[in-house]
Each structure stands twice: as C-alpha cells, then as structure tokens.
Amino acid sequence: MKTIQFHKAKFIIALGAIALFSAGLSSCKKDKDAEPSAYIMATNSAEGSTSQDFTVDDNKTNVNALAYTQATTYTPVKVGDHQLQFKSSGTATVNSTASLNTEAGNYYSVFYLDDKSTVTLKDDQTDPQPGKARVRFINLSSVLTTNVDFGVAAGTKLVTGLGRKAASAYYEINAATAFSLYLAGSTSVLLNIPVTIQAGHIYTVYVSGSTGATLSYHLIMNK
Known part of the structure; x- marks a missing residue:
C-alpha cells in the first residue's frame, strides 16, 4: 500500500511539472505575441x-x-x-x-x-475630419531636379517649393479633389493629377519618371 502511494505521489508531481512547463510556454508565447x-x-x-x-x-x-x-x-x-x-x-x-x-x-x-x-x-495615420481625406505629396522624379509646387486643379497651390526626395505635410482635402503639378513659382501646369480621392482615407501622391515624356503621377492609399 505504501508503495502504491509513493508511485501515485510521483505521478502527481510529474503532472504538476508538466502543467507548470505548459504554462511557461503559454506565457512565453503571450509575451512574444505582445511584442x-x-x-x-x-x-x-x-x-x-x-x-x-x-x-x-x-x-x-x-x-x-x-x-x-x-x-x-x-x-x-x-x-x-x-x-x-x-x-x-x-x-x-x-x-x-x-x-x-x-x-x-x-x-x-x-x-x-x-x-x-x-x-x-x-x-501619419491620424484620421481625417469627417467628409475629408488627408493627402501628402512627394517628388521622386529624377527629371525634376528643381523644386516643384502642387495645387488643386482649380489653380490654388497647396505645396510650394518642394524639393526632390522631400515629402510635404498632410492636407485635409475634399473628396473627388484633383491636383496639378507645377515647377516652383510657375502657373503653367506641368502635369495634371486626376486621382480619385475618397473621404475617410489617407493618401500619398508621388510623381516619378526619368524623362519629361515619362513623368507620371501615382496614388497610394496609406489608410
């Protein structure tokens, strides 16, 4: 009878050790998931x-x-x-x-x-105001070595003197707004940017291209 109790005690201890080990693994997994x-x-x-x-x-x-x-x-x-x-x-x-x-x-x-x-x-993932979108602009074109301006299609400039490889601030924009690209200080449109902007989202508009003929615009939805 004593022998049986001894083996039973060892069995209970082993189960306890397994439970502790499993709990440790679970805790480590949770810690890893929580990184x-x-x-x-x-x-x-x-x-x-x-x-x-x-x-x-x-x-x-x-x-x-x-x-x-x-x-x-x-x-x-x-x-x-x-x-x-x-x-x-x-x-x-x-x-x-x-x-x-x-x-x-x-x-x-x-x-x-x-x-x-x-x-x-x-x-910046800050949500726009209700009914608005947030947009930033970047010049990544190797042909545009001087500064550029970005504006809404109606002619009002939002960004002035933006250098190559630089990003503008974010702007609150009405849905369906289209944009234009200008050489800095110019009123002549260099590139029309008729992107589709939807309220409630955050966008990046960037221009690229290695020649004047291949200068183009692109739209990324960041959120």
Whole structure:
C-alpha cells in the first residue's frame, strides 16, 4: 500500500511539472505575441528598374516582385534599428541599402528611386475630419531636379517649393479633389493629377519618371 502511494505521489508531481512547463510556454508565447510592432510599406518608384525584392534585416517582405510603381502592404517589424535593402528580384544583387529606426505603433514608407537611392518617411495615420481625406505629396522624379509646387486643379497651390526626395505635410482635402503639378513659382501646369480621392482615407501622391515624356503621377492609399 505504501508503495502504491509513493508511485501515485510521483505521478502527481510529474503532472504538476508538466502543467507548470505548459504554462511557461503559454506565457512565453503571450509575451512574444505582445511584442510591440512598427509597420513598413515599400514602393518601387524607379522607372527603369527591374523588379525588386524588399528585405528588412535580410528577410524578404514582398510576396510578388515589385515592378515599377508597385508596393507592398504594411509589414509588421520589431521595434528598433533595421537594415533595409532593395534587391534585383530572385538574386542576391543589392541595389540600395538604408537604415531605419522604428518606434512602436508607427508606420513608415520606403521608396526605391531611379538613382538607386532609398527614401524613408514616417507616415501619419491620424484620421481625417469627417467628409475629408488627408493627402501628402512627394517628388521622386529624377527629371525634376528643381523644386516643384502642387495645387488643386482649380489653380490654388497647396505645396510650394518642394524639393526632390522631400515629402510635404498632410492636407485635409475634399473628396473627388484633383491636383496639378507645377515647377516652383510657375502657373503653367506641368502635369495634371486626376486621382480619385475618397473621404475617410489617407493618401500619398508621388510623381516619378526619368524623362519629361515619362513623368507620371501615382496614388497610394496609406489608410
């Protein structure tokens, strides 16, 4: 009888140890799941480029290769310092490298340019006012080496003197607003931008192209 009780006690102790181990694993998983994240979206804005893969710390984030004007969705990454690279799709050839320090809960956009440089921007995800959209503008065209202005199609300028690789502030815009691109200080429209803007969303409008003939506009919905 004593022997039976002894084995029974050992069995109960073993069950307890297994339960504690399982609880520890569950706790570790919860801690891992609870790690704060940041979010990165990558865009290939280099007109003459081959399709690109985008990696964060050598981990590819895109499912399909990024052809010119194509972008990833927002990819969650750990908070902290990261190495970002654009590579020729399916190869180890690195075309551009940049570093980015991410903060918890923040969103970032990364662009690959004609000159094989990388532009990184922090995205503001603040919701627009009811009935409005929020829009920012970026000049990523290698042919526009001087500053540019952006305005609404009616002629009112929103952004003046925006340099290449620079992003404007965000603007509250009415739905269905179209835009125009000008050389800085000019009233002559360089490029019409008849994008479709919907209320309640946040957008990036960027221009790209390596020649005057291929200068074009593109719209990204960030939220």
